[in-house]
Amino acid sequence: MALTKLCALLSVVLVLSSSTSVQGLVHYPPANTSITDLTAVLNGHGAPGIYNTSHTPDDEYGIYNWCNMPHVRKTEYKVPSKEYSLKYLEVIQRHRKRTPYASNTFFKEDITWDCTDEGPYHYAKDKSKFKTTPIYWQAETGTQNPFEYTVGPGFVNSTCQFPDITSEGLEDSKQHGQDFRGVYGDLLQFLPLSWEKNKYQFRVTNNVITTQTLSGFAAGIYPDVDEYFAYIQSDSYDSLEPALSCSLAETVVGTYQGPNTTWSSHLDLTSALSARFRNVSGIEPNDTAGWNTSWDHPYDNLSAKQCHSKPLPCSVNDTSICIGQEDANEIYRLGNWEYAYRWRGAENSTLYSTLIMGPWFKELQGHFKNHLANANQIKYYHNFAHDESISAVLGVLQIDEPVWPGMGSEIVFELWENTSNKTNHIRVLWRGQPLKTSTPLGTIDMLPLDTFLSYLNETIADDLVGLCASG
Numbered sequence: 001m002a003l004t005k006l007c008a009l010l011s012v013v014l015v016l017s018s019s020t021s022v023q024g025l026v027h028y029p030p031a032n033t034s035i036t037d038l039t040a041v042l043n044g045h046g047a048p049g050i051y052n053t054s055h056t057p058d059d060e061y062g063i064y065n066w067c068n069m070p071h072v073r074k075t076e077y078k079v080p081s082k083e084y085s086l087k088y089l090e091v092i093q094r095h096r097k098r099t100p101y102a103s104n105t106f107f108k109e110d111i112t113w114d115c116t117d118e119g120p121y122h123y124a125k126d127k128s129k130f131k132t133t134p135i136y137w138q139a140e141t142g143t144q145n146p147f148e149y150t151v152g153p154g155f156v157n158s159t160c161q162f163p164d165i166t167s168e169g170l171e172d173s174k175q176h177g178q179d180f181r182g183v184y185g186d187l188l189q190f191l192p193l194s195w196e197k198n199k200y201q202f203r204v205t206n207n208v209i210t211t212q213t214l215s216g217f218a219a220g221i222y223p224d225v226d227e228y229f230a231y232i233q234s235d236s237y238d239s240l241e242p243a244l245s246c247s248l249a250e251t252v253v254g255t256y257q258g259p260n261t262t263w264s265s266h267l268d269l270t271s272a273l274s275a276r277f278r279n280v281s282g283i284e285p286n287d288t289a290g291w292n293t294s295w296d297h298p299y300d301n302l303s304a305k306q307c308h309s310k311p312l313p314c315s316v317n318d319t320s321i322c323i324g325q326e327d328a329n330e331i332y333r334l335g336n337w338e339y340a341y342r343w344r345g346a347e348n349s350t351l352y353s354t355l356i357m358g359p360w361f362k363e364l365q366g367h368f369k370n371h372l373a374n375a376n377q378i379k380y381y382h383n384f385a386h387d388e389s390i391s392a393v394l395g396v397l398q399i400d401e402p403v404w405p406g407m408g409s410e411i412v413f414e415l416w417e418n419t420s421n422k423t424n425h426i427r428v429l430w431r432g433q434p435l436k437t438s439t440p441l442g443t444i445d446m447l448p449l450d451t452f453l454s455y456l457n458e459t460i461a462d463d464l465v466g467l468c469a470s471g
């Protein structure tokens, strides 16, 4: 173990109140990489991966592709030795590539997005009486409603929702479903059959883009099924989105992203880039919608375009002033650094991650337990979520090389039984391969289940509701 890690072992023992202590939580810093080292980010060149296509060449599969992250596929999958038998499978993944969020668009844009005949379905099912007609949404624009012209998003005459999974994003999702079936169906013969609906379960968040992503994935994994239901929790406590009320989480992140931190210095050090971006976007320097507190919005704005082979934007007032590729690349490096800092680099990022996705981990543990108690229960559970959900799961597990999880990012939890001595083991796959952590667990590859559960017990507070309220 490196010296820096030993130092970090001087544990962050948090005793916030007698009932809400997290006694065992230790932050193990991530590896020093071109993404976690701010100097390397500021002085670097090029994009930290692929940003302009969903296609990754086969001989490089596994590298970072923001538009379509690597996932398990037959060609790269490592089948464990014969003494192990797969018992339970749970997946959490990010949605697919999409149009930008309305909040991340410029007031006026110089390109269009077309979603004609691609809108999301919104209709009521009536099982008992009659078959209702599926209805989908299509944005209406160019109307006589004068208020239409007073707000963004600035994409003229667009038929899309912002956000919306695009048709290319749906194709990527279908391919993902086919690849997944290739491993857990064809290769391991583990997946339930499509009609065994009591053995598998899908779950989505309150943001419709996760349901849209599932609709593509389902067509790939079980093409013969007409209709599914997906679980969804109330938007007041949805643990998957996650949309939980946790004032301590806000306090904790507000402190390490506040004044006089590495976070504030990265903003100061990039003010020239920020001025160039403002010149093109027309975003005012006094904008309060988040454009000047992080690189998140510019990153989303530019990467959504490039992933769909659209050009980088130019100023609507002077088309000779545009965002250059080198500036875009720097924004992509900065976005990755920001995620790495928020979810892994900052000392309190592990605490923050447990406050954000701790409840979901409790559900995961419950699923393991249910399945071990009764093997006829659900054996494959698939969660469709967001970048923050994925980042916080990786934050809890303390990934060694953090990145901003790109489109379709997938984490697989495999529960295996050693058939010779009947012991249970965990393998976690990220980018299709066993996950390397900075913790004493090392790479989570056939770790005894109890070791894994003890780590979660030590790291995630028992009383999350009380702890959240204590902030």
Ligand SMILES: *[C@@H]1O[C@H](CO)[C@@H](O)[C@H](O)[C@H]1NC(C)=O
Pocket (backbone or CB within 6 Å): 032, 033, 037
């Ligand atoms: C990370 O590595 C770079 C170059 O390899 C080095 O200059 C820098 O000091 C390292 N940072 C830390 C925190 O170890």
Ligand SMILES: *[C@@H]1O[C@H](CO)[C@@H](O)[C@H](O)[C@H]1NC(C)=O
Pocket (backbone or CB within 6 Å): 047, 049, 050, 051, 052
């Ligand atoms: C995509 O970006 C890479 C550099 O990251 C570049 O070499 C390539 O030409 C670009 N492709 C297109 C179609 O723009």
Ligand SMILES: *[C@@H]1O[C@H](CO)[C@@H](O)[C@H](O)[C@H]1NC(C)=O
Pocket (backbone or CB within 6 Å): 100, 101, 104, 105, 106, 107, 108, 109, 110, 153, 154, 155, 280, 281, 282, 283, 300, 301, 302, 304, 305, 313
């Ligand atoms: C990016 O931001 C600019 C400036 O606000 C806006 O004009 C544009 O519509 C946005 N584009 C995307 C793809 O979000």
Ligand SMILES: *[C@@H]1O[C@H](CO)[C@@H](O)[C@H](O)[C@H]1NC(C)=O
Pocket (backbone or CB within 6 Å): 142, 156, 157
């Ligand atoms: C938007 O639609 C209006 C009405 O159909 C049309 O006059 C205008 O040229 C369109 N604008 C763009 C940029 O396509």
Ligand SMILES: *[C@@H]1O[C@H](CO)[C@@H](O)[C@H](O)[C@H]1NC(C)=O
Pocket (backbone or CB within 6 Å): 014, 251, 252, 255, 347, 348, 351
């Ligand atoms: C982490 O957050 C807790 C709760 O807000 C705070 O008491 C503690 O000082 C923070 N630790 C660091 C290293 O900032």
Ligand SMILES: *[C@@H]1O[C@H](CO)[C@@H](O)[C@H](O)[C@H]1NC(C)=O
Pocket (backbone or CB within 6 Å): 259, 260
């Ligand atoms: C930031 O640090 C400087 C010098 O270290 C200090 O003068 C200033 O009060 C600090 N500001 C805040 C908001 O903590």
Ligand SMILES: *[C@@H]1O[C@H](CO)[C@@H](O)[C@H](O)[C@H]1NC(C)=O
Pocket (backbone or CB within 6 Å): 275, 276, 279, 318, 321
């Ligand atoms: C902004 O654009 C103007 C031209 O309209 C140019 O003179 C100025 O240098 C640009 N500023 C930055 C920071 O790029």
Ligand SMILES: *[C@@H]1O[C@H](CO)[C@@H](O)[C@H](O)[C@H]1NC(C)=O
Pocket (backbone or CB within 6 Å): 278, 279, 280, 281, 282, 283, 315, 316, 317
């Ligand atoms: C274009 O000009 C208008 C009016 O002067 C201004 O409000 C807007 O911010 C400018 N947009 C850009 C991208 O500079």
Ligand SMILES: *[C@@H]1O[C@H](CO)[C@@H](O)[C@H](O)[C@H]1NC(C)=O
Pocket (backbone or CB within 6 Å): 267, 268, 285, 286, 287, 292, 293
């Ligand atoms: C962001 O905008 C606020 C409000 O105008 C301002 O106080 C702050 O200095 C700006 N921050 C940066 C990094 O530009």
Ligand SMILES: *[C@@H]1O[C@H](CO)[C@@H](O)[C@H](O)[C@H]1NC(C)=O
Pocket (backbone or CB within 6 Å): 284, 286, 287, 288
């Ligand atoms: C931001 O500054 C511009 C002038 O530069 C002003 O017109 C606008 O009202 C200001 N917006 C806010 C939210 O203060």
Ligand SMILES: *[C@@H]1O[C@H](CO)[C@@H](O)[C@H](O)[C@H]1NC(C)=O
Pocket (backbone or CB within 6 Å): 418, 421, 423
């Ligand atoms: C069971 O077998 C596995 C694989 O050989 C081994 O790693 C593990 O330590 C064994 N566990 C017990 C309790 O014997």
Ligand SMILES: *[C@@H]1O[C@H](CO)[C@@H](O)[C@H](O)[C@H]1NC(C)=O
Pocket (backbone or CB within 6 Å): 450, 451, 453, 454, 457, 462
């Ligand atoms: C984890 O904690 C729960 C409840 O606090 C306890 O029942 C369980 O035995 C613990 N598991 C491990 C492996 O420590």
